[in-house]
Amino acid sequence: MANVLAFAESRGGALRKVALETVTAARALADSAGGEVHAILAGAPGIGELAAELGAVGADRVLVAEHDKWAHYDAESMSATVVARVREGQYRAVLFAASAQGRDLSPRVAAALGAPIGADIVSAELDGDAIRVRHPVYTGKLMATLSIRGSPVVLSVRPNAFTAAPVAKPGTVEPLAPAADPSASRAVVTEMVEGARGALDLADAPVVISGGRGLKAPDNFSLLEELAAAFGGDAAVGATRAVTDEGWRPHSDQIGQTGRLVSPDLYLAIGISGAIQHVAGMRTSRTIVAINKDKDAPIFKIADYGIVGDALEIVPVLTGAIRKVRGTG
Amino acid sequence: MKIAVCIKRAPDMEQRFKVASSGTSVDEAGLKFDMSDFDGYAVEVALQLTEKAGTGEVVGISLGPDNVQETLRKALSMGVARGIQLKADTVPVDALSIAQALSAELKGGGYDLILFGKLSLDASNGSVGPMVAQLLGLPCVTACSKLDVGDGRGTARRELEGAAEVVKFPLPAVLTIDEGIARPRYPALKGIMAAKKKPLEVKPAALGDVRVTVEAMALPAERPAGKIIGEGPEAVPELVRLLQTEAKVL
Ligand SMILES: Cc1cc2nc3c(=O)[nH]c(=O)nc-3n(C[C@H](O)[C@H](O)[C@H](O)COP(=O)(O)OP(=O)(O)OC[C@H]3O[C@@H](n4cnc5c(N)ncnc54)[C@H](O)[C@@H]3O)c2cc1C
Ligand SMILES: Nc1ncnc2c1ncn2[C@@H]1O[C@H](COP(=O)(O)O)[C@@H](O)[C@H]1O
Numbered sequence: 001m002a003n004v005l006a007f008a009e010s011r012g013g014a015l016r017k018v019a020l021e022t023v024t025a026a027r028a029l030a031d032s033a034g035g036e037v038h039a040i041l042a043g044a045p046g047i048g049e050l051a052a053e054l055g056a057v058g059a060d061r062v063l064v065a066e067h068d069k070w071a072h073y074d075a076e077s078m079s080a081t082v083v084a085r086v087r088e089g090q091y092r093a094v095l096f097a098a099s100a101q102g103r104d105l106s107p108r109v110a111a112a113l114g115a116p117i118g119a120d121i122v123s124a125e126l127d128g129d130a131i132r133v134r135h136p137v138y139t140g141k142l143m144a145t146l147s148i149r150g151s152p153v154v155l156s157v158r159p160n161a162f163t164a165a166p167v168a169k170p171g172t173v174e175p176l177a178p179a180a181d182p183s184a185s186r187a188v189v190t191e192m193v194e195g196a197r198g199a200l201d202l203a204d205a206p207v208v209i210s211g212g213r214g215l216k217a218p219d220n221f222s223l224l225e226e227l228a229a230a231f232g233g234d235a236a237v238g239a240t241r242a243v244t245d246e247g248w249r250p251h252s253d254q255i256g257q258t259g260r261l262v263s264p265d266l267y268l269a270i271g272i273s274g275a276i277q278h279v280a281g282m283r284t285s286r287t288i289v290a291i292n293k294d295k296d297a298p299i300f301k302i303a304d305y306g307i308v309g310d311a312l313e314i315v316p317v318l319t320g321a322i323r324k325v326r327g328t329g
Numbered sequence: 330m331k332i333a334v335c336i337k338r339a340p341d342m343e344q345r346f347k348v349a350s351s352g353t354s355v356d357e358a359g360l361k362f363d364m365s366d367f368d369g370y371a372v373e374v375a376l377q378l379t380e381k382a383g384t385g386e387v388v389g390i391s392l393g394p395d396n397v398q399e400t401l402r403k404a405l406s407m408g409v410a411r412g413i414q415l416k417a418d419t420v421p422v423d424a425l426s427i428a429q430a431l432s433a434e435l436k437g438g439g440y441d442l443i444l445f446g447k448l449s450l451d452a453s454n455g456s457v458g459p460m461v462a463q464l465l466g467l468p469c470v471t472a473c474s475k476l477d478v479g480d481g482r483g484t485a486r487r488e489l490e491g492a493a494e495v496v497k498f499p500l501p502a503v504l505t506i507d508e509g510i511a512r513p514r515y516p517a518l519k520g521i522m523a524a525k526k527k528p529l530e531v532k533p534a535a536l537g538d539v540r541v542t543v544e545a546m547a548l549p550a551e552r553p554a555g556k557i558i559g560e561g562p563e564a565v566p567e568l569v570r571l572l573q574t575e576a577k578v579l
Contacts, residue, residue: 011492073494075469100489104471107456110425111463116540117424119454132544137453139342142355145545146422186468187498194492201491207578244509251474251509252488257453258366258508260490266578277342283552287576289568295557304555305571307564317562321569325579 002033002092005152007082007105008041008054008062009097011073012192015041015050017204018097018157020057020164025124025157026095027058027167032126033092036060040085040176042078044071048173055171057164062173069182072189073101077180079108084179086113091152093124093131098156110154117154118146122161131155139257140280159203160263160284202255205236208264208282210255212240214271214292214311218248223315224270230322238262240278256281271311274299291315330385330478332375332442334409335431335458337420338393338400339365339451346548353543355451364400367446369513371506375444376408376514378478386410388438392430392534393420405524406516412527415534422452422541428460429537436465442483445505447472455505462503469503470496474510 006026008019026037039059041051048064055062065081082105086094094109096102098120110117118124121133122143130147133155137144182188202208209224221237228235239249241256255262257280267285272278274290274297282288283302290303291311300306307314322328340346341361349356364372372389379385389404391397392415401412415430435443443465445458455471462469474493475486478500487494488507516524558564558571573579 011489016490079463100472100487103455104459104469107424107428107454107459108463108469110456111428111460114425117454117456117460118541119424119456135453136549137546138340138346138355138451139453140549141342141346142348143547143549144422144543145547147542147544149540187470187496187502189494190497191495192492193486193495203490251507252491252493266572266576283549287572287578288552288555289572300557301554302552304576305568306555306557307559307561307568308557309561309564314562314565317565318568321565322579325569325573 003035003089004030004033004037004093004095005086005089005091006037006039006059006095007102008039009099009101010041010043010047010050013043013047015053016097016099018099018159020053021159021162022095022097022157023054023057023059024164025162029093029124029126035092038063038089040065040082042070042081044068051173052170055173056166058167059171062171063176064173065176065178067178067182072192074182074185074189075104075108075187076185077178077182079105079112080180081176081178082109083112085176086152093153093155096156098158102156106154106156113152113154115152115154116148116150118148119156120158121155122158124155136280139277141276159261200233200236202236202238202253202260202262205234206264207231207235207266208238208262209235209268209270210238210240210272211243211270212272213242216312220312221249223312227315227319227322230319230326230328232326232328240272269299269303270315272299273297274302330379330382330442331440332378332385332444333388333390333435333438333440334368334371334375334404334444336368336372336389336391336400336404337365337446337449338362338391338397339449342450348546348548353546355546362396362400364403365446365449365451367448367506367508370508370510371444371446372404372407372409373511373513374476374506377511378442388413390415390431390434392417392427394418398529401529402524403516405527405529406520407514408520410527412529414529414531416531417534417536421536421539422543423539424454424456425460426537426539428457428464430534431457432461432464433535434532435461441500442478443467443503445503447505447507458503458505465503467501467503468498470498471505472507473504474507476504476510
């Protein structure tokens with residue numbers, strides 16, 4: 001029997017969507033290994049109330065580790081807690097999200113265990129003694145298939161690559177003692193800086209509206225904000241690196257290989273040329289719409305629908321049309 | 330202030346890539362190489378910190394075959410004091426194996442800071458930095474987008490998805506550097522001349538067991554091209570209709 005451990009990412013006392021995806025990825029591996037999925041849920045007291053959500057998508061056992069100093073992410077004590085559990089539990093694989101937090105935590109755990117790591121994977125399967133994963137490399141220009149020997153193997157799962165689905169048999173919940181005292185941690189989070197208040201996070205928004213250099217000036221992003229508002233709270237605004245480099249939008253809004261990875265139902269690329277590094281961050285969106293004044297812009301090659309023309313003229317008309325459809329005007 | 334920067338040689342990403350005939354790597358023929366993007370930011374941060382402190386030394390370390398010497402020379406031309414090549418026939422894709430070799434070199438080096446890129450452009454793991462921190466038992470902050478160091482302590486800002494964290498840490502520490510923190514300087518002619526005379530030491534890399542191997546490398550599946558609906562604002566009603574009836578996303 002080979003069990004799989006999943007670390008369920010939370011922030012500010014709420015589960016992140018990718019936490020469920022991590023459990024889903026672990027479920028598939030555990031099923032083929034004939035084992036169970038155990039999920040660690042770590043946070044401030046009360047975090048355990050979220051355990052049922054993990055059980056519902058495939059965690060057989062949810063291990064709830066609470067500490068009153070875990071209101072913020074604490075890399076040193078949380079990694080020590082995962083490591084202690086892995087040593088005790090004989091896991092075949094330990095999964096994290098390939099998010100800012102998971103990419104911080106997973107290499108520490110791997111190094112402490114002397115385990116090999118597969119980072120930012122989009123698939124994983126058992127292959128005899130090895131685990132085979134796929135991982136986008138070269139800023140998304142190429143896909144590598146890797147074979148990882150050894151046990152356990154540490155993996156981080158790319159957001160949106162796995163789709164969480166409910167399971168028939170919900171899991172059980174039990175406490176897990178933190179294996180280290182956060183007071184002893186050396187590097188500590190002293191403050192969280194939230195993004196625009198009330199705004200949807202790019203990764204969670206069903207509609208993402210991104211602007212590029214073709215918007216001409218930072219003020220013109222208000223057109224995109226208005227379009228986002230027309231979607232009635234379902235949309236978030238992103239940008240290209242050209243735009244964040246200019247300081248027109250915050251760096252955290254950058255979509256692409258070196259920025260955020262998004263996979264919304266609808267992605268609107270406005271005044272964006274479609275450079276491969278940008279596309280790497282949004283190519284898995286369900287429907288892509290491009291608005292660009294150059295009919296030969298590469299973005300039209302990957303867009304489902306395109307309109308050729310001046311974004312500054314087209315976007316306000318689109319906003320009006322969406323308001324009508326959504327009843328937000 | 331003594332700072333080490335771990336620098337990886339990587340191809341310039343603005344090029345067309347082909348899969349080599351082996352099917353497991355990129356065909357390097359004709360490709361231009363440079364230091365991996367984020368490592369350039371790390372070098373810049375290290376130089377600025379020692380310049381601000383008015384004293385100190387920045388050491389560049391790269392693991393790989395002799396072609397990494399060119400990458401190290403670039404760092405030297407930017408102002409890094411000396412280079413160390415950890416010589417290996419190839420650079421494994423196994424991050425732990427690389428981290429073990431780098432740690433063996435860094436250990437006992439008396440560094441106040443050890444800097445890495447947030448991730449390497451080719452392998453795109455983002456794993457080596459925090460692994461080295463763990464192996465050396467040092468505090469670590471990943472993906473720093475702002476940094477303030479003084480009096481044996483530091484404060485960093487780390488970008489998360491839609492938020493950021495402020496992290497305080499004591500020195501010595503390991504940091505991985507995000508883009509945008511400081512624009513890497515271009516080497517001046519004087520720097521390029523000086524770099525030729527700067528020390529570049531070559532040592533064997535004590536790579537750990539390599540357990541991650543590439544089975545296949547492939548170009549990702551193309552997304553089928555869609556259709557251009559029309560031109561200008563007049564095309565908007567048709568777009569909305571298609572989004573409603575065909576794509577069913579509205
Ligand atoms: C290592 C590396 C990593 C990178 N990572 C990223 C990343 O994560 N994300 C990212 O986005 N980029 C990234 N880039 C940069 C990327 O290569 C492109 O330079 C960038 O995406 C271009 O942004 P853009 O489309 O806004 O600008 P441009 O390429 O300048 O395109 C502007 C477009 O707007 C159109 N336009 C102009 N005026 C109008 C108008 N009035 N109406 C409509 N359309 C108009 C033009 O036809 C053009 O197609 C990276 C580059 C490198 C080397
Ligand atoms: N072969 C190498 N030589 C020196 N530094 C490296 C090497 N590989 C990775 N690094 C460092 O580790 C960082 C993260 O790499 P990676 O984990 O491969 O994404 C890079 O930005 C470099 O700072």
